[in-house]
Amino acid sequence: MSEIDSAAVLPAPGPAPLGARLHEWVVTVDHKRLGLMYVGAGLFFFFVAGIEAALIRWQLAVPNNHLISPDAYNRLFTMHGTTMIFLVGMPILLGIANYLVPLMIGARDLAFPRLNAFGFWVFLFGGVLLYFSYVAGEGLYGAGSAPDVGWFAYAPLTGAAFSRGNGTDYWIVALLVSGLGSIATAVNLVTTTLTMRCEGMTLGRMPLFVWMMLVVSFLILVAVPPLTAAQVMLLFDRRLGAHFFDAAAGGSAVLWQHLFWFFGHPEVYILMVPGFAWASEIIPVFSRKVIFGYPMMVAATVSIGFISLGVWAHHMFAVGMGTTLNSLFAASSMLIAVPTGIKVFNWIATMWGGRIRFATPMLFCTAFLLQFTVAGLTGIMLAVAPFDWQLTDSYFVVAHFHYVLIGGLLFTLFAAIYYWFPKATGKLLDERLGRWHFWLFVIGFNLTFAPMHVSGMLGMPRRIYTYPADRGWEPWNMAASIGAAVQAVAILIWVWNVIRTFRRGKPAGNDPWNAWTLEWATTSPPPAYNFEVLPTVRSRRPLWDLKHPEDPDWKYE
Amino acid sequence: MTEHAVAVTAVPSESLRGRVGMLCFLCSEASFFAVFVVAYLFYVGKSATGPTPGAVLDLGLVGVNTACLLASSVTIGLAIRAVRRDRGRAFVGWWASTALLGVEFLAGTAVEWHRLLRTDGLTIATNLFGTSFYSLVGFHAAHVTAGVLAIAVVLALAAAGKVRRRDAERLELLSWYWHFVDGVWIVVFTSVYVVGR
Numbered sequence: 001m002s003e004i005d006s007a008a009v010l011p012a013p014g015p016a017p018l019g020a021r022l023h024e025w026v027v028t029v030d031h032k033r034l035g036l037m038y039v040g041a042g043l044f045f046f047f048v049a050g051i052e053a054a055l056i057r058w059q060l061a062v063p064n065n066h067l068i069s070p071d072a073y074n075r076l077f078t079m080h081g082t083t084m085i086f087l088v089g090m091p092i093l094l095g096i097a098n099y100l101v102p103l104m105i106g107a108r109d110l111a112f113p114r115l116n117a118f119g120f121w122v123f124l125f126g127g128v129l130l131y132f133s134y135v136a137g138e139g140l141y142g143a144g145s146a147p148d149v150g151w152f153a154y155a156p157l158t159g160a161a162f163s164r165g166n167g168t169d170y171w172i173v174a175l176l177v178s179g180l181g182s183i184a185t186a187v188n189l190v191t192t193t194l195t196m197r198c199e200g201m202t203l204g205r206m207p208l209f210v211w212m213m214l215v216v217s218f219l220i221l222v223a224v225p226p227l228t229a230a231q232v233m234l235l236f237d238r239r240l241g242a243h244f245f246d247a248a249a250g251g252s253a254v255l256w257q258h259l260f261w262f263f264g265h266p267e268v269y270i271l272m273v274p275g276f277a278w279a280s281e282i283i284p285v286f287s288r289k290v291i292f293g294y295p296m297m298v299a300a301t302v303s304i305g306f307i308s309l310g311v312w313a314h315h316m317f318a319v320g321m322g323t324t325l326n327s328l329f330a331a332s333s334m335l336i337a338v339p340t341g342i343k344v345f346n347w348i349a350t351m352w353g354g355r356i357r358f359a360t361p362m363l364f365c366t367a368f369l370l371q372f373t374v375a376g377l378t379g380i381m382l383a384v385a386p387f388d389w390q391l392t393d394s395y396f397v398v399a400h401f402h403y404v405l406i407g408g409l410l411f412t413l414f415a416a417i418y419y420w421f422p423k424a425t426g427k428l429l430d431e432r433l434g435r436w437h438f439w440l441f442v443i444g445f446n447l448t449f450a451p452m453h454v455s456g457m458l459g460m461p462r463r464i465y466t467y468p469a470d471r472g473w474e475p476w477n478m479a480a481s482i483g484a485a486v487q488a489v490a491i492l493i494w495v496w497n498v499i500r501t502f503r504r505g506k507p508a509g510n511d512p513w514n515a516w517t518l519e520w521a522t523t524s525p526p527p528a529y530n531f532e533v534l535p536t537v538r539s540r541r542p543l544w545d546l547k548h549p550e551d552p553d554w555k556y557e
Numbered sequence: 558m559t560e561h562a563v564a565v566t567a568v569p570s571e572s573l574r575g576r577v578g579m580l581c582f583l584c585s586e587a588s589f590f591a592v593f594v595v596a597y598l599f600y601v602g603k604s605a606t607g608p609t610p611g612a613v614l615d616l617g618l619v620g621v622n623t624a625c626l627l628a629s630s631v632t633i634g635l636a637i638r639a640v641r642r643d644r645g646r647a648f649v650g651w652w653a654s655t656a657l658l659g660v661e662f663l664a665g666t667a668v669e670w671h672r673l674l675r676t677d678g679l680t681i682a683t684n685l686f687g688t689s690f691y692s693l694v695g696f697h698a699a700h701v702t703a704g705v706l707a708i709a710v711v712l713a714l715a716a717a718g719k720v721r722r723r724d725a726e727r728l729e730l731l732s733w734y735w736h737f738v739d740g741v742w743i744v745v746f747t748s749v750y751v752v753g754r
Contacts (some may be wrong), residue, residue: 110576187581195573221585229592236692240683244596244692250685251604259592 010414014309022477029113030528031098034120036424038095041124042088049083049130050491057448061481073465074148078171079130081151087127088176089408093274094119095184095215096416101189101426103519104207105524106198107537112193119184126178131171145172150463152264153234155245155256159239169238172231179224186220189213189407199516200537205557207517207540208291211298212277215305216270222309223266230259254319261312270307271406273301275372275412276343279365282346282419285515287354290553294540295345300339300346307336317388326385329487333383338375344369359513360434367442371407375400377425378453384474393463396456402449414441414494422512426524427505433497440490447483451476516541572726579661579730583621583737585702590741593696594748597689601753604684610754613677615669622665623746626701629658633708633732647737648713655735656712659705690749697745702740707731 015021050144057078059068068076083375100107110116138451143240147167147201148160150384158168193214197206234256235244271538284291291297312320313329321329339348347369348430356362378400382388422428460467467473511520520543539545539553601610621632670691672680681691711728714720720728 036622111578183582183585187578187585189580190581191574194577217581221581222588225589226583226592229589233596233692236681236688242688242692243682243685244688250600250603255599259596262592497720519659 006469026296029109029117031102031113031116032424032526032528032530034116035097036094038098038123039093041120041127042090042092042095045087045091045127049088050082050488052080056080057481057484058361059465060467060477061285061475062478063467066259068465071145071148072443072464074463075146075167077463078147082130082147082175083127084405085271086178087123087130089118089271089405090178090182091123091127091213091214092413094123094182094189096218096274096420097189098185098539100420100519101192101210101213102118102518103522103530104210104301105193105196105198106531106537107192107202108297108530108534110188111196112188115184116188117539119181119188120312121413123178123181124180124200126174126176129177130170130174133167137170138165142274152172152260153256154252154260155234155249158234158238159246169235172235172238176228176231179228182224186217186224186476189217190221194216196373196538198534204295204541205537208280208294208297208301209277210274212280212301215301216273216277219266219270219273219305219308222290222295223263223447226259228264230256230263233259246306246343254316257316257319258313261315262309265312266308266313268401268404268509269304271409273304275409276301278412278416278419279347279368281517282361282365282415283350283420284359285513286359286365287351288357289350289354290541291346292349292352293342296342297346300342302403304336304337307332307339311336314383314385318386318392330397331383334380337376337380344373344376348380359418360429360431360438361415361419361513363435363438364411364418366417367438367505368408368411371403371411371445375403375407378403391456393461393484393518394456395452395460395462398462399449400451406445406449411445413439420499420519422508423504423519423524423526425502426502426508428508428512429501429505433442433493433500437490437497440486440493444483444488446512447486448480449483451479451483451488455480494500505536511543516543518542521546574681575730575732577728583733590693590696590744593693594691594744597693597748597753599688600685600689600715604686606684606685608677608679608686610686610690612678613673614750614754615672616750616754617748618669619750622662622669623742624663624714625658625661626739626742629662630736632658633735637725637729637732639710640720640722641725642730645720648720649712652708652712652715656705656708659701659708662701663698663705666694668702693745694749697738697741700741701706704731704735704738708735728734 016024022068025037028034044403055068056073059065059073076186083309091211098110102108131146137145137147137185145165145167147153147173149163149168153168153171154164193206193210198246203211233244234241237244237246237251243251245251245253280291311329311333313325314333317326317329352497356368382391382397382400418429455473458472458476460473460476467477484509508524509520510524512524513520517530518535518537521524521535537545539557543550545554624736632651632654635649636655639645639647639651679687679690681687708731711731
């Protein structure tokens, strides 16, 4: 044996060179690394879309403002919405599932690791493509830039005649490509969950997180392809002269709305159910009680999945579908409040009588419960078709869905990040900074979006780049803009918290929250193979059984 | 209770994984095609100008195509049975027939499209019928093309003597895709050549 050979098998002294480490990340098929890259890329786009939102609020702070031109404003709200849904929400929820599902079911990786890597890279490519439109959207006409047709890109505005340049084409292709990534990851998550659970991990013992991500994955499989199909049709219309959405040739602009919302409304649940999933893991641990009504939670999730496929046209009450369809979709939309309400009551019942510890993840979950209930109530109001006619396309709707996606989803996301950060990095985020982040964010969020209910009821429409001074909208808009600044400060505190923790955070240990699911049974961060010996479980709380051999759960389940 | 539960979950075999994955993929494909079928049916009879489906669609040719595609589902099934029983030559025979039947379907479609484009002047931009017809039938044909290419790759491997019984499971999954594309054709045929004509 030569000396070179023996040197090759010795551990390298010190960390590998930067190039080698980056290369490892690029070629990895490990579900944990891909999960972290998903979340990291999602957070990057979160800052981009957050800056877009800040510009929007800056422009709207005072009436008759001319900081941003109308055209640039149209691009801003389109890119803000598109980015937040497709490049922030989707990758982060898929990334967290990527990281946690195999750990929680006692598996070593996802079913198809290379497909998983494909999903991530194709998503990232789509994201880059969307933003590339700012420089390349001009096209041959010299008339375009980034897409400016709203995140739902209504026909006929998107037709070749009205949307010049290549902006809309970039919107189509970017989302189509990242949608393929979502479908690939959904295939992976369903297969992993159904075929790779460790010994004893029956469906009835799976953590609720895994159950809910299973439902989300099914929704992705059913709901994302119709968007892909509709986008292909739109591309054919724009580039090949087809007539799908061309009313002049008998095509239907309303068909686009049906197809888009057949994707768009399940998408709301694709985004929101992961929030429920994170909360369902965190609330029991910080209440020191088992989740209340586990079977009902599963049943409610599955019913939300089914009902969410049948409510899409409540986005279209104002297009004149007729009384029958309006009534049908109003009824189905109200119906979905039932399983959702069951969940809220179950979370409250879990907290009831528990020994609650208000660490940062629990603070965010508690605020989520209150704010999400507000979102649900305005949702029921908007499900009443005549009420919707009055307030459709107003800031009331903007307030409603930001209470869902920020008050609900983003709050649970922060809870999840504070909760699982120690597992992924081995270090605990600072609690004091976490509380600052939480309180400033609660204040900033509510200050931004609560006033929009009022400005909406006063008649302020969405998507206007400025407004006159005599409508009584000024105080509400000023409040919202101040709130946005407070939110920005809160986010910066969180960024500082993350940076500081990376540099000199407290070591977390394997199980800092005294939790019960399998991801806490391995080291923090987990080794590449997750578990040295694949675990065997006998109840829904395998770690409780391990810690309390005298009083294990499996005796009662 | 516990014993039973363990027995059920303790088979995370490779084959189960592939099957569930393929079913999920086909589920998303079905959802994709459903939208084009709905759009086709929604636009039946709504074209502002001709040509209409009744005037230009030739049932004779498409009948032959349909028969070939349906027959290919049978031949691929027989090929899978042969490879599971390790009968290499029977496998190659049935597998090659499947490829031929698939190629016939594509060639038939090419003839049909050529006639529509040249003789009848129907393009994707002519009217709503052209728009929805070429999209739906075209996406199906693209799926058949992908299937034929995959089948051809396997055929080349088989000719090199590299397809064995141990590959049966993977070939089975490919056959599921083929059956699916076949099933989609039944829906497309019914919508385009029966209901919409």
